[in-house]
Amino acid sequence: MKLSTWLKRNTYHHSxxxxxxxxxxxxxxxxxxxxxxIPTLNEEATIGKEIILFRSELMNRYPLLDEIAxxxxxxxxxxxxxxxxxxxxxxxxxxxxxxxxxxxxxGENLWKAIYQLKGDIIVYIDADIKNIHxxxxxxxxxxxxxxxxxxxxxxxxxxxxxxxxxxxxxGGGRVTEILIRPLFSLFFPELTGLIQPLxxxxxxxxxxxxQIPFPIGYGVETSHIIDVYQKWGLTAFAQTDLDQRVHRxxxxxxxxxxxxxxxxxxxSRLQALDIIHDKLELSHIxxxxxxxxxxxxxxxxxxxxxERPPMITVDEYRVKRGLPPNIDKTNKETKKK
Amino acid sequence: MDxxxxxxxxTLPHMHSKLKGMRDTLLTNLVMLGExxxxxxxxHNRMSFLVNRFTQYHMLNCSTDEVGNGLGIIPGKNGERNxxxxxxxxxxxxxxxxxxxxxxxxxxxxxxxxxxxxxxxxLATIPALLEELDIQLNSNLxxxxxxxxxxxxxxxGLRFFLDNTDMPVHEGVCxxxxxxxxxxxxxxxxxxxxxxxxxxxxxxxxxxxxVGSIVTINELINRILEIPVPRRPKTSIVLGSISGGRSFNTxxxxxxxxxxxxxxxxxMVHTLRQQIExxxxxxxxxxxxxxxxxxxxxxxxxxxxxxxxxxxxxRAIMKSLDINPRISPSTSExxxxxxxxxxxxxxxxxxxENLNKPEESIEIEPIYNGLTQLLAMLVAIDKGYCDEx
Numbered sequence: 001m002k003l004s005t006w007l008k009r010n011t012y013h014h015s016x017x018x019x020x021x022x023x024x025x026x027x028x029x030x031x032x033x034x035x036x037x038i039p040t041l042n043e044e045a046t047i048g049k050e051i052i053l054f055r056s057e058l059m060n061r062y063p064l065l066d067e068i069a070x071x072x073x074x075x076x077x078x079x080x081x082x083x084x085x086x087x088x089x090x091x092x093x094x095x096x097x098x099x100x101x102x103x104x105x106x107g108e109n110l111w112k113a114i115y116q117l118k119g120d121i122i123v124y125i126d127a128d129i130k131n132i133h134x135x136x137x138x139x140x141x142x143x144x145x146x147x148x149x150x151x152x153x154x155x156x157x158x159x160x161x162x163x164x165x166x167x168x169x170x171g172g173g174r175v176t177e178i179l180i181r182p183l184f185s186l187f188f189p190e191l192t193g194l195i196q197p198l199x200x201x202x203x204x205x206x207x208x209x210x211q212i213p214f215p216i217g218y219g220v221e222t223s224h225i226i227d228v229y230q231k232w233g234l235t236a237f238a239q240t241d242l243d244q245r246v247h248r249x250x251x252x253x254x255x256x257x258x259x260x261x262x263x264x265x266x267x268s269r270l271q272a273l274d275i276i277h278d279k280l281e282l283s284h285i286x287x288x289x290x291x292x293x294x295x296x297x298x299x300x301x302x303x304x305x306x307e308r309p310p311m312i313t314v315d316e317y318r319v320k321r322g323l324p325p326n327i328d329k330t331n332k333e334t335k336k337k
Numbered sequence: 338m339d340x341x342x343x344x345x346x347x348t349l350p351h352m353h354s355k356l357k358g359m360r361d362t363l364l365t366n367l368v369m370l371g372e373x374x375x376x377x378x379x380x381h382n383r384m385s386f387l388v389n390r391f392t393q394y395h396m397l398n399c400s401t402d403e404v405g406n407g408l409g410i411i412p413g414k415n416g417e418r419n420x421x422x423x424x425x426x427x428x429x430x431x432x433x434x435x436x437x438x439x440x441x442x443x444x445x446x447x448x449x450x451x452x453x454x455x456x457x458x459x460l461a462t463i464p465a466l467l468e469e470l471d472i473q474l475n476s477n478l479x480x481x482x483x484x485x486x487x488x489x490x491x492x493x494g495l496r497f498f499l500d501n502t503d504m505p506v507h508e509g510v511c512x513x514x515x516x517x518x519x520x521x522x523x524x525x526x527x528x529x530x531x532x533x534x535x536x537x538x539x540x541x542x543x544x545x546x547x548v549g550s551i552v553t554i555n556e557l558i559n560r561i562l563e564i565p566v567p568r569r570p571k572t573s574i575v576l577g578s579i580s581g582g583r584s585f586n587t588x589x590x591x592x593x594x595x596x597x598x599x600x601x602x603x604x605m606v607h608t609l610r611q612q613i614e615x616x617x618x619x620x621x622x623x624x625x626x627x628x629x630x631x632x633x634x635x636x637x638x639x640x641x642x643x644x645x646x647x648x649x650x651x652r653a654i655m656k657s658l659d660i661n662p663r664i665s666p667s668t669s670e671x672x673x674x675x676x677x678x679x680x681x682x683x684x685x686x687x688x689x690e691n692l693n694k695p696e697e698s699i700e701i702e703p704i705y706n707g708l709t710q711l712l713a714m715l716v717a718i719d720k721g722y723c724d725e726x
Contacts, residue, residue: 049440056365130437
């Protein structure tokens with residue numbers, strides 16, 4: 001499929017799915033179950049509102065979601081108690097698959113959600129969205145419900161506050177525009193059609209999620225896109241415009257860390273796909289600078305993008321899902337000693 | 338106390354605990370309505386959302402009108418009387434203000450959450466509350482988000498509805514988010530005025546003593562403060578806001594004073610208004626500036642008596658819920674009911690802070706008491722306990 005055709009056919013605006021009664025009827029007809037996963041780390045200010053809105057609108061009023069789960073990476077604020085007080089199922093990432101070596105990162109939460117949650121579709125939504133609205137969930141779920149060939153639906157946000165001409169630039173955040181889109185343009189031109197490949201909101205079918213590996217840090221979204229593209233092709237993707245997302249803005253230094261993690265994942269994919277033939281020895285130390293009076297100091301940060309293997313290869317998962325034991329042991333996860 | 342009210346009061350603890358279970362529905366409506374900006378005269382989007390909610394509950398006549406009110410009707414078992422519950426849709430915040438609302442375990446924060454997103458959210462939730470409590474009223478219940486209420490709006494929405502509806506309204510309840518304990522059943526006479534001084538273009542700035550409009554306004558204020566205000570009937574002049582001038586070193590060519598005259602006597606309001614208009618004209622003649630006097634809103638005194646069953650039952654219900662009634666006359670929606678001789682009252686729903694500031698917040702826990710008093714009053718009105726014998 002041509003990129004322009006894909007853009008036309010597989011790009012939606014959330015308003016196309018505002019008839020929630022129809023969406024719920026279609027979901028029920030197909031016997032689908034849908035889980036919402038909210039990964040958290042110190043999100044006490046916004047988590048309560050997200051849970052209340054989704055529970056009230058998409059569980060009680062329109063039974064689109066069957067489960068709302070918060071998976072927490074060890075918040076030191078009141079995220080866990082606030083989430084519980086508003087009625088969410090709250091899990092600590094370290095308590096899920098506790099026999100595995102623990103790792104810290106958002107990707108770890110997303111990966112463990114596949115084990116913990118029950119849904120045929122899992123929709124992931126970040127916890128720091130100030131203007132949360134039910135459209136953030138139903139806008140992403142609907143293409144999966146209405147079109148069986150779609151496997152992975154990504155959010156993008158495109159609502160300019162004021163624009164007078166017919167043509168205007170549209171795109172993602174700073175890391176997307178100065179890192180990801182140039183990289184995709186170089187190596188995977190078709191993927192440039194994803195307007196915001198790094199957005200933290202997406203809905204995915206279980207049979208896809210369980211078959212792809214998960215970097216535990218910044219590279220999880222990038223690796224998903226490359227891996228799904230390799231296995232299922234561009235036609236498996238759709239994207240939905242959710243209008244505006246109000247959230248915390250990250251400083252440039254934090255974006256540098258993110259870019260460093262993403263680059264590690266990206267290079268590992270290029271090697272795995274034999275696009276780069278030479279074996280690269282990549283450093284895991286990010287060097288940033290700060291001025292201290294007249295002196296410049298180097299800040300060295302270790303950012304190691306570890307990966308979890310496809311969940312389908314994890315014995316505990318296979319047992320839980322009633323699958324036969326895994327014979328291929330190449331992706332075996334290390335267990336706690 | 339009326340035995341029937343005593344019996345109703347006995348059911349309130351059960352009602353209160355049931356209403357607690359409706360927290361998520363109410364707070365969701367609060368967020369979804371409150372994040373839609375609704376400055377006076379531009380309430381349309383908030384109204385549309387409210388009417389959609391009414392439609393989802395299969396209410397009757399879910400509609401809007403030519404001034405932008407949004408309403409729906411829950412038909413009663415016999416429909417012999419019509420009760421109107423109204424909450425104003427508009428807020429003091431412009432569309433450019435960030436309307437994001439945040440929910441904390443004990444409170445909700447955001448512009449206009451208390452005044453009056455909570456009131457409108459309560460309207461949107463009433464059908465669900467009645468269903469949860471298994472209450473089916475005998476009377477038709479009209480729920481209305483009213484437009485053009487604040488400031489220059491001058492309660493135009495509710496006035497329009499009452500002037501033009503063919504459903505006779507027998508009782509009215511106005512709901513305001515803040516503050517729990519608020520109980521108004523009378524209106525005072527009021528005139529809301531704006532005086533503008535403007536120096537003509539050809540004004541001779543070189544003239545000795547040329548002072549500009551700010552000094553003129555200052556003179557007007559001094560003269561207003563000299564007016565003797567009687568203790569009986571209770572009367573006051575509230576100087577609300579002044580504005581004028583453009584910079585440090587330019588003589589101000591224009592200045593505006595906004596004030597309200599309030600009195601238990603309409604005649605007193607009229608006399609004071611005339612007096613201030615005369616002073617304003619006299620002051621302008623001193624320096625040749627132009628004066629414009631606008632009356633932006635007026636209210637007539639009236640309402641039901643302290644001993645009217647609607648008022649006394651409200652106090653009894655509030656006291657049974659440990660709510661301390663704060664009785665004060667109102668100049669808001671209630672006045673429109675009073676002008677139409679309809680027994681009505683205004684109730685507040687919860688406690689809050691920083692009203693009409695961007696950091697406005699309301700407490701969650703007292704809301705359940707606020708809702709209980711509202712629904713108890715609704716039942717009392719419906720069953721005729723508040724009828725004057």
